[in-house]
Amino acid sequence: QxxxxxxxxxxxxxxxxxxxxxxxxxxxxxxxxxxxxxxxxxxxxxxxxxxxxxxxxxxxxxxxxxxxxxxxxxxxxxxxxxxxxxxxxxxxxxxxxxxxxxxxxxxxxxxxxxxxxxxxxxxxxxxxxxxxxxxxxxxxxxxxxxxxxxxxxxxxxxxxxxxxxxxxxxxLPAQEIRSGFAEVIKHALIQDASFLEDLMTNLQDFQAMDEQYLQKCLIRGIEIKANIVAVDEKEHGIRAFLNFGHTYGHALEAKMGYGNITHGEAVMIGMMYALYLSKKYFKLTLDLHKFQNWIESLGYQLNISTSISFEDLFNAMKRDKKTIGQHVRFVLLKQIGEPVLVDMEEKDLLEADAFIRSI
Ligand code: NAD
Ligand code: ZN
Structure with a gap:
């Protein structure tokens, strides 16, 4: 194809x-x-x-x-x-x-x-x-x-x-499959509610995933990315939506040390974080509990080591290329497929951090 x-x-x-x-x-x-x-x-x-x-x-x-x-x-x-x-x-x-x-x-x-x-x-x-x-x-x-x-x-x-x-x-080893598939799930979340529905219904186990289905998912992921790049190649606007889950995810990756967690597995935690904020601010209707059960059944781990403090992550998020002043710019979802850029304050970020640690 x-x-x-x-x-x-x-x-x-x-x-x-x-x-x-x-x-x-x-x-x-x-x-x-x-x-x-x-x-x-x-x-x-x-x-x-x-x-x-x-x-x-x-x-x-x-x-x-x-x-x-x-x-x-x-x-x-x-x-x-x-x-x-x-x-x-x-x-x-x-x-x-x-x-x-x-x-x-x-x-x-x-x-x-x-x-x-x-x-x-x-x-x-x-x-x-x-x-x-x-x-x-x-x-x-x-x-x-x-x-x-x-x-x-x-x-x-x-x-x-x-x-x-x-x-x-x-x-590919299992953790690299999980890492890569997190970005497929990201593409569904930011752009295509029916693709997400399809994934949550038909994908229960990476080991049992047949190659046809994998190809279909990869092609849909590439299409979504390509459509965004076609409109905003140099990231002046909507290309930033591709960073969904990446602000907190990148901070985690940096603090845990590259090699200790894969990129996609860190982004998956970052997506849970951003979904929590999306529900709080935009009444996103996704059933977060169901989503969490699904990704955990796929083998994603959501726990964060207690040796990494919120302060560490907040400082790392402030260094993010998208940050302006004291606010940290986040991609949130108004609904599945409807991303928006929002400046978040420290107290909101602390609350979402506490949520993730309570999982
Ligand atoms: P990677 O290239 O490090 O590959 C992950 C691991 O899998 C490596 O150990 C590699 O040797 C191994 N591997 C690769 N192919 C294999 C195969 N067929 N069988 C067995 N093992 C194999 O990283 P990745 O996870 O593919 O990508 C992460 C990198 O991509 C990060 O550096 C990230 O910044 C970058 N990235 C770039 C963009 C972009 O738009 N340019 C987007 C997302 C991520
Ligand atoms: Zn990524």
């Missing part, structure tokens, strides 16, 4: 499905004949598990190089970025070379940033291998981290195509 992402300067295809990787060969034959060299950037896990599959579909006539980076968030550092640029220079890439980002969101963010920076920008293709990357590979945000903050150095830089072969997802 395929869909298109429309942005200011270009429209690009997203191919999704079992065997989608074969589209890569076609892409190089049809649209990228003039490519001089290919650089694959991939993390150590994905290289070990899936290098063979990708190598088989790389075009024979184009010289390719492979650069393996550390797994997870460690890849998004200045040091690894520099190593990638050095490797690209040593491999004699030029302006007509193409980078393939082969891995999860961390690899995609790093490789996209390398592509955006190398010789002022060369083409790149996203080949995501995690559920989470249905979100990160689409929309053109690429970045690395600074010791003082996540994603603090980056660009808006769209890929030329996204090739999303769901076969790669079969090797």
């Amino acid at each position: 395929s869909l298109n992402v429309v942005t200011m300067d270009q429209t690009y295809p997203v191919w999704v499905g079992d065997g989608a990787i074969n589209k890569l060969k076609e892409l190089f034959q049809e649209s990228f004949q003039s490519v001089t060299k290919i650089l694959v950037i991939s993390d150590e896990n994905v290289t070990n598990l899936h290098k063979d599959v990708l190598v088989k579909v790389l075009p024979e006539q184009i010289d390719w190089k492979w650069h393996t980076v550390p797994k997870g968030e460690q890849a998004k550092s200045f040091a690894v970025f520099e190593q990638c640029i050095s490797f690209a220079l040593e491999s004699q890439l030029d302006r007509k070379s193409c980078i393939l980002a082969f891995g999860g969101g961390a690899t995609g963010d790093l490789a996209g940033y390398v592509a955006a920076s190398f010789m002022r920008g060369i083409p790149f293709i996203q080949i995501p291998t995690t559920i989470l990357a249905h979100d990160s590979a689409v929309g053109g945000k690429v970045a690395i981290n600074h010791p003082l903050g996540k994603n603090m150095v980056g660009h808006f830089y769209q890929p030329k195509a996204v090739v999303y072969d769901t076969r790669f997802l079969r090797t």
